[in-house]
Amino acid sequence: MSLLRTVRRSPRVLVAALVGTAAVLLPLGAGHAAPSSAADPGDPGRLMLVLDSSGSMAEPAAGGGTKIQAAKTALHHVVDGLPADAEVGMRVYGAKVFSRSDTGACTDSQRVVDIGSDNRADLQSAIDAYKPYGETPIGYALQQADADLGGTGPRSIVLVSDGVPTCPPDPCKVAREISRGGVDVRIDVVGLDVNSRAASALRCIADKGHGTYYDVDDSKELSDALETLATRAVRPYEPTGAPVTGTADPTTAPTLAPGSYVDEIGGIETTTGTLHYAVERSVPGSSITVAATILTPYYVDRSQPADKWDRIDLQLSTADGQSCGTDAPASVRSMDATVLTATVDADDCPDADQLIARVTRTDGADFPTPLELVVAEEPPVLDAATLPEGVSGSIAWQAPPKGPSAGTVTGGRSFAEATPISPGAYRGTIVPGEVQSFDVQVGWGQQLAATMTIPDPSGRLAGELSQHGSPFGMGIYNPARADAVAVADGSPPHSSTIYPTDGGQVGAATAPVTYRNRELVGDPLRAAATAGEYTIVVSLADSRARTSYEVPFVLRVGVTGSVVPAPQYDLATEEPTETPSTASASPTDESPAAAEDEPTAAAKKDDGNGPVVLLAGGGALLLVVLAVGALLISRRSRRGA
Structure with a gap:
């Protein structure tokens, strides 16, 4: 295998949940960027809130008060919690025409606030004016929300309804049409105290809209469902390139x-x-x-x-x-x-x-x-035969150190945005549907091992884990993204997935990194044939979760073994002929354009570990980074670094 180069109940709880939903559902589409929007991976996307203003919203909520009162209180706080750059709009339906027999009942949907980031006062005023009144033309409202969001870039719709659709078009068919706009479109739906007929119709909307449906009975469950929608979109995996x-x-x-x-x-x-x-x-x-x-x-x-x-x-x-x-x-x-x-x-x-x-x-x-x-x-490589032979026999488990925690850390959302960490112990938390990635530098001759430990849960968390059997996963990938988890003697019994209803640990290791491992049989061994940034990916999948929960974990990382000399690459015939172009590379602050003042000589020192080589020829860009004596992946700039 060769190394690649690339370029986070009661009305108060409900409020918190809605704040999170509006604030973090925005990046959801960016987390599933389609090619049309991939050129701007920093686009936070656009969100349209679609709210039921039908007469049934005046009915009592199971947790006290009316449905509309709970919604108003929460929505005011949503606006207070919006990020400064959040592009949000609001649309209501059933707000103007009282009965289906009246003209315009099935097209009764209004965009009460245009999508924008400078519209907070308008949003607050629209919330004050939000009242229950008429019919339930969900399909038409979804069509209009889709038009509001535009045809490109990450787009999210959050639909909250308490009743069955009462007007054509069929909202399930509408959701399917909208979702054909690409995987950067998502429709999430919450049904509040609905009967089985309404639940079926609303669930279909979410299913066809690549979203999630939550069937809740009272304000507390509504709070939990919206919180889950929020936390699932906190840090979605973000394809990049x-x-x-x-x-x-x-x-x-x-x-x-x-x-x-x-x-x-x-x-x-x-x-x-x-x-x-x-x-x-x-x-x-x-x-x-x-x-x-x-x-x-x-x-x-x-x-x-x-x-x-x-x-x-x-x-x-x-x-x-x-x-x-x-x-x-x-x-x-x-x-x-x-x-x-x-x-x-x-x-x-x-x-x-x-x-x-x-x-x-x-x-x-x-x-x-x-x-x-x-x-x-x-x-x-000049003379591969002189390099150390690949791994032979079994691999010994080298447990990560058990020292005190080095602090709290949150992983990145993808390979390209992985959080760089050093060997040590780190504390973190993870929620359903979340992915976190961490980069660890591994040199020639070294071996990476990692464990993720979930403490014995108690209280509400214990109930959630026991009920759902939530699977936690951990993987290790080499700089070429190949699965590098090798079977090691003495390693923890779980190397990929655990269901820690009583706590537990998952652990994995690579083989010692040797260039000639690529000659071996067995992908995990061959994967340890390149020095550089190895990525640890941890995740929590729970598709049955209707409530949000946050799980603490401890990540321990160890890199053992002495660094040995790197392979010598044959670079004698390659000379840069022009300033490299980034036309075919993903947008990145680490691209050649970001280093335009750097020399373009065939080699220069990089942190004392080896030369950085820029090669261009035949109209194709080749950027090779030799670090720790080898080629390294060139990552996207990490947000918040």
């Missing part, structure tokens, strides 16, 4: 230079379930590596069960059809892994100037999912 569109026909495949890309791959047995991309070799004798990453079903559509499976197949071949390598990881469940990654190198085709990468959904989900692609080109 330059937008690209793969083709069904390999002869018309787009050409990818080394870099990071984002696309969308269709469901199984669909015309977009197989996509092709062309990869050009710019360095003679180099090693080309391609990685394809998809989100598992639960993390694409939270209405999906956490035990739903998915699978992809990645093949590399020459333009004339000669096979250069394939990777088809076993089908994986969302509870076991947030992402599924296939990684292939083209060492079997060292002389091919162009390669064709073919990505296919071969199992599981029948709906689209974001697809990340990473292309890397690694220079040849």
Whole structure:
């Protein structure tokens, strides 16, 4: 395997939940960015609140007061808690026309506040004017909300209703049409004290809108449901890269230079379930590596069960059809892994100037999912035979140190935004549907081990975990995103997933990192063939959760072994011919454009660990970073770093 280079009850509780919902549902679409919006991964998206103003909202709420009173109190605080840059609007339906027999009843929906970030006073005034009155034209209101949000970029709709739709069009069909705008569109629905007929209709809206439905009976349950909607969208996994569109026909495949890309791959047995991309070799004798990453079903559509499976197949071949390598990881469940990654190198085709990468959904989900692609080109090594041999025999478990916590840490939302940490112990929390990622530097000759410990829960948390059997997962991926969890003698019994109703621990380790591990049989061993940033990904999947809960954990990380000399790469024939372009790379502060004042010589020192090499030629950009004596991944700038 070759290393890649890429470019957080009562009315008070209800208030808190709604504040969180409006504040953090905004990035939801960004977390599922479609190619149309991937060029601006920092776009926080737009949110439209769609509120039921039908006459039934004047009815008593099970927890006391009326439904409309609870909503007003909460919404005022929503506005108070909005981030300064939050793009939010508000739409109501059933507010003007009293009866379905009256003209205009089924088109009775008004955008009472335009989407914007400078509209707080308008939102407060609209809340004061919010009153129960007429019918329930949900389908029409959804159509108008979709138009309000526009046709591109991350978009979210939050629908709160207490009744069955009373007007055409069918809101379930409308939700399906809206969701066809891409995976960056989401409709979440809460049904308040509704009968079975209404619940069925509202659930269909959420299902077809790639969202989540919550059926609640009183203000307390409404609070919990909205809180869950909020926390699930706090830190969604965020696919990143330059937008690209793969083709069904390999002869018309787009050409990818080394870099990071984002696309969308269709469901199984669909015309977009197989996509092709062309990869050009710019360095003679180099090693080309391609990685394809998809989100598992639960993390694409939270209405999906956490035990739903998915699978992809990645093949590399020459333009004339000669096979250069394939990777088809076993089908994986969302509870076991947030992402599924296939990684292939083209060492079997060292002389091919162009390669064709073919990505296919071969199992599981029948709906689209974001697809990340990473292309890397690694220079040849001068004398690989003189390097230490790959791992032989069993791997010994080297437990992370048990020292005091180094502090509180929150992981990043994706590979590209992983939080960098050093060996040590860290405290954190995680909520249902959340993904957290951490980067750890591992040098040549070193081994990474990590554990995630969930304490014995008590009180409400114990009830939640006991009821749902919430699966916690942890994985370790090499800089090329390949699964690097190797079986180690003496390691914790759980290396991927635990259900800690009474507390528990999951632990995993890599093999010692050696260049010639790539010659071995067994993907986890081959994955430990590159030094650099290894990513620890932890997650909590609970598709049955109707209430929000926060779980504390302790993450312990250890890196053992002495650093050995790095491989010597053959760079003699490569000279930069021009200032590299970032046209094919994902937007990043760490891209060559961000380093325009740096020298473009063939090599320079980087923290004393090795040269940084910029290679450009044949119109294709090659950025190779040699750190700890090896190539490193060039990450996106991390928000809040």
